[in-house]
Every structure is written in structure tokens, then in C-alpha cells.
Amino acid sequence: MDIKKILKRNEFYVSIIIVALALLIQIKSGQFFTSNNIMDLVRSLIVPGMMAAGLFMVIASGNIDVSFPYTAMLCMFGITKLFQVIDYQGPVVLGFLLAAVIGAFLGLINGVLAAWLKLPTLIITLGTCAIYLGFTQGVLKSSVISVLPDPLADMAAHTLFTVRSATTGLGSSMPISIVMLIGTLLVVGFIMKYTMLGRGIYAVGGDPVAAERVGFNVSAIRIFVFTFMGLIGGVTGLTQVTLSGMCQINFFDGYEMTIIAAVVLGGASIAGGSGTVFGTFLGVLLMKLISNNLILLGIPTNWSKLMTGVLIIAGVSASAYKAVLSEKRVSGNILKTGEKEAKQ
Amino acid sequence: MKKRLLSILLCTAMVATTLAGCSGSGGSAETSAEANAETDASGGGEEAASDGGYTIATVVKDMSDPWNLRHEEGVKEFAEETGLNCFVKGPSKTDSAEQIQVIENLIEQDIDALCVTPIDPEACKPVLAKAREKGIVVLTHEAEGFDECDFDLEAFNNQEYGEAMMDELAAAMGEEGKYVTMVAFLSSTSHNQWMDAAVAHQKEAYPNMELIPEERIECEDNMDTAYNKAKEIIKKYPDIKGFLGASSYDPPGAAKAIDELGMTGQIYAVGTGVPSVSGPYLESGSNPCVLCWDPALSGKAMLKLAVMILDGEKDQIKTGLDLGIEGYENLNVNGTNISGNAILVIDKDNMADYQF
Numbered sequence: 106m107d108i109k110k111i112l113k114r115n116e117f118y119v120s121i122i123i124v125a126l127a128l129l130i131q132i133k134s135g136q137f138f139t140s141n142n143i144m145d146l147v148r149s150l151i152v153p154g155m156m157a158a159g160l161f162m163v164i165a166s167g168n169i170d171v172s173f174p175y176t177a178m179l180c181m182f183g184i185t186k187l188f189q190v191i192d193y194q195g196p197v198v199l200g201f202l203l204a205a206v207i208g209a210f211l212g213l214i215n216g217v218l219a220a221w222l223k224l225p226t227l228i229i230t231l232g233t234c235a236i237y238l239g240f241t242q243g244v245l246k247s248s249v250i251s252v253l254p255d256p257l258a259d260m261a262a263h264t265l266f267t268v269r270s271a272t273t274g275l276g277s278s279m280p281i282s283i284v285m286l287i288g289t290l291l292v293v294g295f296i297m298k299y300t301m302l303g304r305g306i307y308a309v310g311g312d313p314v315a316a317e318r319v320g321f322n323v324s325a326i327r328i329f330v331f332t333f334m335g336l337i338g339g340v341t342g343l344t345q346v347t348l349s350g351m352c353q354i355n356f357f358d359g360y361e362m363t364i365i366a367a368v369v370l371g372g373a374s375i376a377g378g379s380g381t382v383f384g385t386f387l388g389v390l391l392m393k394l395i396s397n398n399l400i401l402l403g404i405p406t407n408w409s410k411l412m413t414g415v416l417i418i419a420g421v422s423a424s425a426y427k428a429v430l431s432e433k434r435v436s437g438n439i440l441k442t443g444e445k446e447a448k449q
Numbered sequence: 450m451k452k453r454l455l456s457i458l459l460c461t462a463m464v465a466t467t468l469a470g471c472s473g474s475g476g477s478a479e480t481s482a483e484a485n486a487e488t489d490a491s492g493g494g495e496e497a498a499s500d501g502g503y504t505i506a507t508v509v510k511d512m513s514d515p516w517n518l519r520h521e522e523g524v525k526e527f528a529e530e531t532g533l534n535c536f537v538k539g540p541s542k543t544d545s546a547e548q549i550q551v552i553e554n555l556i557e558q559d560i561d562a563l564c565v566t567p568i569d570p571e572a573c574k575p576v577l578a579k580a581r582e583k584g585i586v587v588l589t590h591e592a593e594g595f596d597e598c599d600f601d602l603e604a605f606n607n608q609e610y611g612e613a614m615m616d617e618l619a620a621a622m623g624e625e626g627k628y629v630t631m632v633a634f635l636s637s638t639s640h641n642q643w644m645d646a647a648v649a650h651q652k653e654a655y656p657n658m659e660l661i662p663e664e665r666i667e668c669e670d671n672m673d674t675a676y677n678k679a680k681e682i683i684k685k686y687p688d689i690k691g692f693l694g695a696s697s698y699d700p701p702g703a704a705k706a707i708d709e710l711g712m713t714g715q716i717y718a719v720g721t722g723v724p725s726v727s728g729p730y731l732e733s734g735s736n737p738c739v740l741c742w743d744p745a746l747s748g749k750a751m752l753k754l755a756v757m758i759l760d761g762e763k764d765q766i767k768t769g770l771d772l773g774i775e776g777y778e779n780l781n782v783n784g785t786n787i788s789g790n791a792i793l794v795i796d797k798d799n800m801a802d803y804q805f
Contacts, residue, residue: 136684141684145680145684149677242513242542243542246513247513248514248542249514249725249726251725251726269711273687275687275711275712276710349672349673349676349705350705350729353672355669355670355671356673398681399681400663400678400681400685401684401685403662405664406635406664406665406666407635409667
């Protein structure tokens with residue numbers, strides 16, 4: 106890839122911001138490039154990273170989903186409660202499969218409603234998120250589960266490896282679920298880049314009418330992206346349980362906004378049709394870098410919200426401004442040709 | 450492109466505003482669940498009032514929460530001891546509108562007194578005023594300074610609670626070293642009152658302890674946030690020795706960070722907590738103890754006060770009154786505000802006695 110092309114890419118600018126921020130944190134605290142801090146950062150990326158990969162597909166297809174944190178919440182309580190009630194002792198994988206199935210079903214509801222009703226998906230998913238929340242609170246009667254069933258507790262206790270910082274003596278472990286994050290990113294990347302389905306998602310996001318004329322099944326693509334998002338939502342719900350060692354109803358509070366912001370920060374247009382899974386990952390990395398290092402940066406608690414807001418706006422404006430420039434160029438060309446035609 | 454930017458703005462604005470309403474709207478679909486959640490704690494049911502005793506309703510914040518189930522235990526015990534008709538009702542989840550509806554329904558029934566733990570005291574004012582107009586005795590709890598009631602009972606004085614927390618933390622830290630305070634939100638009134646009192650007490654009584662410049666961290670009542678923030682603090686201040694948490698998710702969240710970073714026995718997290726959540730960390734020692742009050746006892750104390758008022762002994766409710774309930778033996782009465790000394794310190798040895 107030549108330099109000119111790289112300079113045009115959003116990922117390049119996000120990477121620069123990330124490196125700059127990392128260096129700043131290192132200078133301010135001397136604690137950024139320690140093995141355990143990097144490990145903590147990677148660990149904090151697992152759940153948001155998976156969610157963002159799924160949401161990137163939804164946004165690329167020109168839709169939006171705000172119900173996924175509630176899908177995650179419902180699956181988190183649903184599976185944990187089920188395991189408790191039946192005193193399940195088998196392999197934990199079954200729990201993840203079940204979470205994926207339930208999540209996919211909830212996503213399917215979103216997708217079918219979106220494909221049939223043709224309503225703005227923001228409204229549909231706002232409605233379903235209230236239903237999922239209500240179900241968790243009303244039917245499952247859940248707010249906190251502090252003692253996990255054995256299979257989940259075992260998974261929470263097992264880690265791939267542990268690193269210990271030489272200077273501070275602090276240790277951090279790599280959870281098994283990092284495998285799932287890598288897997289999700291690879292699958293989403295593969296679908297979007299190398300399959301007809303992925304091309305279809307971009308096409309529908311760019312212009313649904315044109316996509317339909319070319320022969321893509323717009324409804325099927327919509328249903329797919331929402332179902333896939335639901336599936337990921339379900340899996341992340343259970344993943345969070347194994348990371349936290351407990352369930353609490355407000356674990357995913359505010360996730361819809363941070364994840365949407367991360368995807369847009371990563372270069373996907375909110376109107377659909379563009380973006381990459383790598384950019385999305387960088388967006389999540391930047392968001393987590395900001396939210397998990399404000400203390401290391403030395404920003405007082407009263408100022409942390411302001412700083413987060415400013416950094417997000419700065420990041421999003423950078424990519425939005427680039428889009429404005431390129432659009433101007435295109436519309437400028439159209440105008441010119443239009444004038445030419447008028448003259449003739 | 451302008452359109453596109455506008456749509457982004459609109460989207461975010463809509464999501465933000467509607468989400469605020471989202472959590473509330475979830476409740477409307479659950480009126481049937483609410484009916485299931487209302488239980489009758491008295492042995493004889495509501496008709497028991499016919500034997501000449503009083504009918505006293507207790508309204509809790511959330512019927513499914515272990516804390517409120519404990520409250521219900523106290524009410525049941527009181528009903529058994531006195532033979533009065535006392536029962537508990539409440540919303541199926543912590544939802545103020547639903548709680549007000551429960552109170553509305555109750556005052557239409559023939560009750561003599563109402564003991565409420567309001568979710569949103571301000572929002573409860575009109576309905577409680579209505580109850581008092583009908584001659585129902587109203588007592589509130591966990592609503593310090595509330596005045597639309599006969600009395601508001603608090604388990605303890607906020608200042609004393611903050612000081613007690615600091616005493617426990619100081620003991621765990623050996624009265625020296627760096628520490629930080631944690632609250633749910635910088636806007637949570639009582640949390641910040643406790644922490645202000647605790648810090649003032651430290652400056653006075655424990656000069657060798659030092660509050661780090663970050664002073665107060667927000668955990669948003671979320672154990673995952675408390676855990677992440679605590680981890681960050683430990684990284685920045687590897688020599689820190691203590692966390693003092695106001696939210697019941699602070700001590701367990703910080704303790705999880707301490708255990709995972711391999712600092713167990715060197716850093717301690719003390720503060721508000723309940724055994725059901727802090728249990729594992731009371732065991733590991735990263736929570737040397739947690740503080741709270743027993744809702745069963747505060748529930749009983751409220752009922753006792755209600756009976757006194759109904760018996761026409763309201764003038765006897767003054768500072769120094771002994772209700773005969775542990776922690777409420779020497780009440781402090783100030784206008785309509787009553788506080789006890791019912792601070793409960795739970796550690797590894799007595800945690801089994803408190804199932805909430």
C-alpha cells in the first residue's frame with residue numbers, strides 16, 4: 106500500500122491518537138508500558154471489542170442497534186440462573202452455546218421487525234431493549250448474583266498466563282475469553298472482506314435501493330446483521346460474568362453509547378456503507394484507553410466526564426471532517442459536469 | 450453531508466433522551482409481575498385487623514432484593530411477637546412510579562399506619578400527604594431530612610457512620626499509609642456526607658494516614674467500574690494501603706482488584722457492604738470488614754414507633770427513648786428526624802449470621 110493511500114485512511118489517524126495518548130500516559134505516570142498494564146488494557150477490551158465487532162456490521166448495513174447491552178444482560182442472568190437452578194456441573198461451553206442461541210433469537214426479533222416494519226431501527230431496538238430489561242427484572246427477578254455456579258466460577262478462576270511487573274510487583278492474568286475476542290474479530294473481518302454477504306452489507310448500507318436492484322436480498326441481510334449482533338451480545342453477557350466473578354444488573358449501563366461512539370471513532374459512517382473491523386477495533390482501543398487511564402493521566406474525578414467527552418468529539422470530528430472534504434470533492438465534480446451538460 | 454451530520458446528532462440526542470426513559474418504561478408491562486411480588490407477611494392475613502389490633506403496612510424498595518427480604522423477616526418477627534397485622538408490599542423492581550402506585554393502592558385499604566422506604570422521597574411526597582390526610586400514621590426510612598411524615602427513622606447519624614468506617618479502615622491499615630475514598634457518584638448526597646466525615650475524622654485522629662490527591666473516585670454503583678478504577682489507583686500508587694467505599698459495590702470491587710493484582714494482605718478495602726456480595730473478599734481478607742445496618746431491626750423499630758403513635762404515646766418519642774431493639778436503645782430525636790446507633794460491622798466471623 107502506498108503512502109498516499111495510507112494517509113487517506115481513518116485507521117492511520119486513530120492510530121496516531123492512540124500512540125500519542127499512550128506516550129502521554131507513559132510520561133505522566135511511567136506506568137503505561139508495564140506488562141501488567143498492557144494486560145489489563147487487553148482484558149478490558151474483550152467484552153467491548155466483541156460487541157463493537159458485531160455493531161460494526163449493523164452500522165455498516167445502515168442500521169443501528171441499541172438493544173445489545175440488554176441482550177447481554179438477559180443472557181447473563183438467564184444462563185447463570187439456569188445453571189444455579191439445575192445445579193449444572195458439565196462443560197461451560199454449553200452455557201456459551203445456549204447464550205449464543207438465546208442472544209441470536211433476541212437479535213432475530215430485532216431483525217425481523219426491522220425487515221418487515223421498515224421502521225427506523227433505532228426505534229425498534231429501543232422498544233426491544235425495554236422488553237429485554239423488563240424481562241430480566243420482572244420474570245427473572247434479577248439484580249445481583251454474587252455466588253456463581255461451578256462451571257462459570259471455574260472458568261473465572263482459570264487464566265491463560267500471568268505476568269508480573271518487575272518494578273511494582275503487580276500481577277495481571279490473561280483470561281481465557283481473549284480467544285473469543287480474537288475469534289470474533291477474525292470472523293467479522295473475514296465476512297466483511299471476503300464474502301458476498303459482506304459486500305452485500307456494505308452495499309445495503311450505501312444505498313438499499315441500488316443494492317436491491319443489483320440483486321442483494323436486503324431483508325435477509327438486515328435479519329442477518331441483527332441476529333449476528335444478538336449472538337455476540339449473548340456470548341459477551343456470559344463472558345462478562347466470568348471476568349467479573351458475579352452478575353450485576355448495571356454492568357452494561359451506557360454500553361450502547363460507548364460502543365456506538367467507538368465504532369464511529371473507528372471510521373465507520375453512522376449512515377452505513379463504510380468502515381473496517383480493524384478500524385472498529387482501534388476505536389474501541391481508543392475509548393478504553395481514555396476511560397481506563399484517566400487516573401494514570403492524573404485527571405481529577407470531577408473532570409473525567411468532561412475529558413472523555415472532549416476526546417470523543419475530537420476523535421469523531423477528525424473522521425467526520427475527512428468525510429466532508431471527500432464529499433465536497435464528489436459533489437464539486439457533479440456540479441462541474443452538470444454545468445458542462447447545461448452549456449451543451 | 451450536512452444531512453448526515455444532522456442525523457448523527459439527532460440519533461445521539463434521541464438515544465440519550467429515550468434511554469433515560471427506557472429503564473422506566475420497562476415497568477409498565479409488568480403489572481402482573483407486581484401482583485405476584487406483593488406478599489402477605491402476617492400469619493392471619495389482612496382480616497386479622499378485626500381483633501382490635503392495628504393494621505400496619507410496610508413498603509420496601511424492591512421485593513426481589515435480598516436486603517428487602519431481610520427487612521420482611523423483621524416485619525414478620527414483629528407481627529408474631531405482637532400479634533398485630535403487619536405486612537410488606539413493594540414494587541417488583543426499584544422503580545419509583547411503581548412504588549407510588551403500591552402506596553396509592555394501600556391507602557385505599559383500611560390501614561392504620563404506613564412504614565415506607567421511599568425510592569425517591571421527593572416523588573413520594575404527594576401520595577404520603579394524601580395518606581396523612583386520611584389519618585394514616587406515616588413513617589419513613591433512608592430519607593434523612595424528609596418531612597412529609599410523622600417521623601423519619603435513620604439507623605444511624607451520617608457523621609457517626611463515616612467516622613466508624615474510618616476507624617475500621619485505620620485499624621486494618623495500622624493507622625498509617627495512603628488511602629482513597631470511593632462513592633457511587635459525586636452527586637450522591639449521603640455517600641459524600643459519609644466520606645466528608647470520614648476524611649475529617651482521619652485528619653483529626655490518624656495523622657499518619659494520607660489521602661491521595663485523587664481524593665474521591667466514582668464507581669457508578671457498578672462493581673466492574675469500582676474494580677477497574679481500583680486497579681488503576683493501585684498502579685499509580687503501588688504503596689497505597691486502603692480504599693474506603695461508600696457504595697456497597699466499592700469494597701468488593703476494590704477487593705477483587707487487590708486479590709487479582711496479588712496484593713492481598715497489603716491493601717485493604719473497607720466500607721459499606723453486604724455479606725451476599727462481599728462474602729468472598731471477607732474470606733480472602735481484602736475486605737477486613739464491611740459496615741451496614743440490619744434492615745430487619747430498622748424495620749422492627751419503625752413498626753414499634755408506629756404502634757407508639759397509634760397508642761397516643763407520640764409525646765414520649767424524644768431523645769433517649771429505648772425501643773428495646775438492638776441499636777435503637779438510645780434514640781436521637783430532632784424534630785421529625787430520628788436516628789439510632791445501629792451501625793453493624795460484619796467480618797469473616799459473624800457474616801454467616803446475616804443473610805442479605
